[in-house]
Amino acid sequence: MNQLADVWFYNQGWTPHAFQKKAWSEIQKGHSGLLNAPTGFGKTFAIWFGIIDHYYNNKAYQKKIKNKKSALHALWITPLRALSKEIYKATTQVSEDLDLDYKIEFRTGDTSISDRQKQRKNPPQSLITTPESVHLLLASKGSEEYFKHLEFIVIDEWHELLGSKRGVLVELALSRLKVLNPDLKIWGISATIGNLAEAQEILLGQNHQGVMVKANLKKNIQIETVLPDTIEKFPWAGHLGIRLLDKVIDIVKQYNSTLIFTNTRSQSEIWYQQIISNYPEFAGILAIHHGSLSDEIRLWVEEALHENKLKAVVCTSSLDLGVDFRPVDCVIQIGSPKGVARFLQRAGRSGHRPHETSYIYYVPTNSLEIIEGDSLKYAVKEHIIEQRIPYIRSFDVLIQYLMTLAVGDGFVTDEIFEEVSQTHCFASITRGEFDECMSMLLHGGKTLTAYDDFHRLVLKDGRYKVESRKLAMRHRLSIGAIVSDAMMKVKFMSGKYLGSIEEGFISKLNPGETFWFSGRQLGIVKVSGMEVIVKPASNNKGIVPSWMGGRFSISPDLGIAIRHSFANIHKTSGQSPELKFMKPLFQEQAKRSLLPQENELLVEYIHTKYGYHLFVYPFEGKLIHEGMAQVLAYRLGNITPASFSIATNEYGFELVSATKYPVDLDFITELLSPKSLHSDINSGINVQEMARRRFRDIAGIAGLIFQGFPGKHMKTKHMQANSGLFFSVFEEYDPTNLLLRQSYDEVFDFQLEEGRMQRAFERIENHKILLSFPKKLTPFSFPIFSESFREKYSNEDWQSRLELVKLQLEGADNG
Template identity: 45%
Template sequence: MRRKPEAKVAAVDAAPHAAARSAVEHWFVARGWKIFAFQREVWQAAKRGESGLLHASTGAGKTYAVWFAALQHAAPQLRKSMAAPPPPSEASAALAVAVAAGKSGKPRKPRTEQGLRILWITPMRALASDTTRALEAPLKDLLPDWTIGSRTGDTSGSERARQMRVLPHVLITTPESLSLLLSQPDAASRFARLDSIVVDEWHELMGSKRGVQTQLALARLRRWRPDLLIWGLSATLGNLPQARDALLGAGRGVIVQAAMRKTILVDTLIPENPSRFAWAGHLGLQMLAPVIQEIDAHHSTLVFTNTRSQAELWYQNLLAARPDWAGLIALHHGSLDRTVREWVETAIKAGQLKAVVCTSSLDLGVDFTPVERVLQIGSARGVARLLQRAGRSGHSPGRVSRVTLVPTNTLELLEAAGARHAVAVGEIEQRPVPDTPLDVLVQHLVTVALGGGFDSQALFEEVRCAYSYRHLRPDQWQWALDFVTRGGQSLTAYPEYQRVAADDEGVYRVPDAAIARRHRMSIGTIVSDASMQVQYLRGARLGTIEESFIARLRPGDRFLFGGRMLEFVRVHEMTAYVRRSSSGSGAVPRWQGGRMPLSSTLAHAVLECLEQATHNDYAGAEMQAVKPLLSLQNTWSALPTAHQLVVEQLHSREGHHLFFYPFAGRLVHVGLASLLAYRLARQQPATFSIAVNDYGFELLSAMPVEIANAASDSPFGTELFSSEHLLEDVIASLNATELTQRRFREIARISGLVFQGFPGQPKSMRQLQASASLFFEVFRKHDAGNLLLTQAQTEVLEQELELQRLRDTLAELRGRSLLVCKITRATPFAFPLMVERFREKLSTEKLNDRVARMLQELEKAANK
């Protein structure tokens, strides 16, 4: 063991009851750290052989709670030292080893058997290196003969080759890399000595197909090692029992919740002149000066944005406003090259950067101790996301975490007030768990067939132990098995889709080496638009941009990327070659997933704030700042609340407008607007244009629609907000086939129908879409019972349109009183919806002119 400083050793030895301390307790005390009650609770549960889920605030000490639990369970010598008093000093420990070795002064290093003992699963590659450093510190002192390594998409080929020969005692990996290990023929022997598994940031995994992939991997490992100790780490989560069940199986394991509550301060940068007529992003860079002041006043700040495009713009404008900060501020998002991201992470950990403009790429558990402040540009759209980002500051027990919201439009002050209320009362979103995704199952079947093969009945029982497949029916299992062995009903003539075959003993394996190679290269559930490398003509790689953006560029076009203005030169072999540009303007890349919907938890908190405003209660700086807007809304129309649905009717030169304000989030409003338009048109023929935002939606038609009659207690009014025939009406109201086909592309890639290409020779997005579309049409016409088609339709309804939340919203609307307001001009709530509609059909210049004219007219009317 390493020698500790003399003063610390003396302090440990002199402390009361020192002889009763374990080696782990000595390790904590030597660093001046306190052991918290929840950490001891986890250690005791692990000593009893119990698995579980630990829920604690970010920066509270979760990592070492489960790390030492895993160590004591996996290492007999450490388990013994934790049960008995340790020697009084390191010298006597060394002497004891020397005596045991029969030598003097030359202790013999204990012999440690090779093989993986502890598996640490992390959701992000960026966390792997940080986690490795955190786990190495006690490992070097307590188990110096143990080895530790990581295996992710960033791991070098030489390191992967070493790991294929022998795995380290501790391996930090991602769900994708774990599945790749499970696809090796000798997988069972590689995990033969595995003792403990830790799943980090489980709240980020459990709601996605990556979480399902993790569930299946854990089920496989538990079959080989029934006594595995499994612990999950979680923060900012509202449905803990379900989270535990998804990780460990229904009713299994314990939940340990830290009693210590980390102090989190949420405040807001209030704009000097918040407008009474707000639209998305209208404040934007008007908040640049106060943001600069906040950064200037603190040693280290993280500036979070919701999109990579927004991060690029803010970084560029910060640097333009403060050129003296060159080298002191940095940019970090997932599309930047790994070397750039790692440099930024290392620099901020070392306290060398004053600020980093970032996205969700830094949301998770990377420990940036020097960070003092967190700024959130725009609404975080959810309470859990806000708390997660707040925890990046004060990232250690006892320190205060502070996040400051920077509104990009006046209505986001309302969201800020709602977020503060939700944090104060402890309301956090729940994370739903996917139910029976067959594309992930199909991929897993091929993975297991590669990893030593499987018996059908045994694997069926194993898969049903995974929470997401607890309801898996035998007919669904048989369909999946038939799909990987014959290609289903419609692909039997194509050998490349007969990926698995049973041998003479009934064991299913992959008989073709080419199929095996293709499958291993395609393992994973992360599906995004095809990306191109961005690289200087004669220089370094900068990162990746989605192909759909590059496809719109012509040579000479400029765009902002990585904080630099670049000029597009050409594309060659999926690489976009660029050169630096001296011009100060250019396009900003748009990545998929740019808009995050308002969560139901935050939406209800906002409605609570509106309820208070109806009673002239404007408590807090945010509500005071947004009061002029809300007062004008109440004067011209009314304020929606949890008890009152406000619908506005307006007749303009464009036609007849209906504005609804359910405050249910953008995705729900897309489905709800289409549903109501369909139901209204069914009773009164009409064609509607639709615009939506997180607060409401607009229906615009050429003919007037009497919504008051439609929403009354008449049978038609009951039908308008009814949940009866909801599925049929939603499908009829939307271009369901197009939506389903788009979702099917993802499912086709996960299930292995579409091959994305070999390294260095990826297929273009157009090729992938064409292949997926061909399969979609073949299945639709010749294999209508194909369960992947059914899954695509289900995912569209549940994920893109949030069908369950839509159903819940309809129930809430039926419980609210209806107030129809006939207005003569756009209200503060209606105005942003009109801008959303204009944005879809007008250029930026024409939109700005149109908005300016409307603002002038509305402000004139408001000032009368």
């Protein structure tokens, strides 16, 4: 029974769902748990009414705070500032509607210093914030007293935080707060992921007594693939997307409001520009939203969506999460979503109300990508969904956390070692490893003792603390685990701030040159420090920025679904619209080469005027294919030394050399063997250079290098040089250094995805290999070939050259 909820729901004319009632009941019993429910069914209220019911009706708590002027009762942690504002809006509405004196505030990086100080002295009942802000509170004097009466922590969108170092920040904060208040109730809110039980255990701890509240509600999702008028038998990446612009606009016109999702910020800029150029009537009712635009622009877009003022928004993952846009009734996905969970999350942004249908249109960007329409429908139907792989042994985050505690109230080593070893991330930590982290903070470890800046902690009254105000301030400015290329502010000459752009992109441009940003064409006036001063330009030529974050690969689960689609290619009836449409392409592939089944691997060896091409099609995703190609190049080089060009896409990879190899079935089988894979990766890939670059981020998080003051960030190349120096020192004088080892582990686990690569080689070992020697390039090989062609002719008109190659192929008589 939850009287507050009953009254509020009755006044809204709503009936609570069974999962909401279940959550209220479990919270009333004092349980922690994980809530799993579809988007748009009221997950926030399922937890929120449990919290305020406890505040007003739990006698033990009321007794505890009887003489307290104010005490923090609940902490609501979200991964996004926009989501924090959304939760604040929804929960504040409840307090106003029911005339409650339950005060809610939110605290993010945007919160003013004066507001933060007020929140410290006079905390609200509930604080909505981010993982980084919680650590900033822990880095304040009196934090133990501040959190002493905390009863609830809610981690919103836990699945999003789980597979990142921000998830480790959450784990460490929870390990401390659970000790400060043993009665603490922890609740996570998560979308469906493949490892939901593990996600719950990581959140609540080993041998937890928490509950899982799952909504037994089915969200209707209508998936439709936008097909071109004709099929290109020899496609290349990106050639199709914009060609479907008219069909996309026809869809937008059918609906009240549409989100057009792209995978990268640069792609969103291109689509926005193309729509406005070809359909000027969309000016004023079309907007763009991505993570590099200023808060002001993004907030305006979000408000305009809420108020139903926009017909469409071109966006990226910046609008994936939580923010509730009720007017949105259609979603368009441009290009492969790269993962089933991401596709479902985006679909759920439309029809964001109980029992409404979510409409999502999938727009392929090349002919081969059409197959993913069939694969996504299969994955959704069969409930195939990705796991989120948690980080383990992130010593950079642990060193930062120990510094955080030392800047705050200080800490006792034995207590903190006990606490952190209870987390999932540090379950395997030894006392020796913990002591090594301490030694890096006390005197710079084995190699940096000569430098005063690395003597960071002092022992005072049995607690380790930071006494240097300079070090404490620097640390507070560096709290967090989000790393990226140094960002430069884009501003008009008037001072108006548009957003931020990576230093690496701007460094390639000169004053006077133009680029597209925030849907505008801008000319560079000058570059001053970390600011790019721009003015509007109108010559219709401009470069679209690229961002490092745009590089990600299809998930293992989507790979499984794509390979499953090959089981249906050979069917004579009952095919999906996508596979029917692709029939001419598959027939051309079968005619020129071979067409694989689900458990077969196709390998093609083709001789052209460009050299000898080895094409392999594992359908494992671009990043895995890059690693596999480098391993094969190393193995081939051991047979006969040769130099190779490598090209990859989501479906396969190509090795080209001037050297002819004795390719037959036995040769290929041996080449693709999973044996000695780890040593071949080490030998065939410049793992050391990858680790050196990875170390830059690790050194930044661990506080070895200071990343600069706000608005005066250290240049990326300087950070790389500084971290490179530490890397070299550790390699030579301290090869077992924890941070050094971590950089190699992260390269193998997250960049090369060694485990996934190993599974791919093992899977291939059990597949039938189809070896083909086509006379010309095939429909499967042409898109990969075009990737290397693009690199080769980057300064020339590669598209017209490629078109010429394609015409020759289409005109070639294959006999």
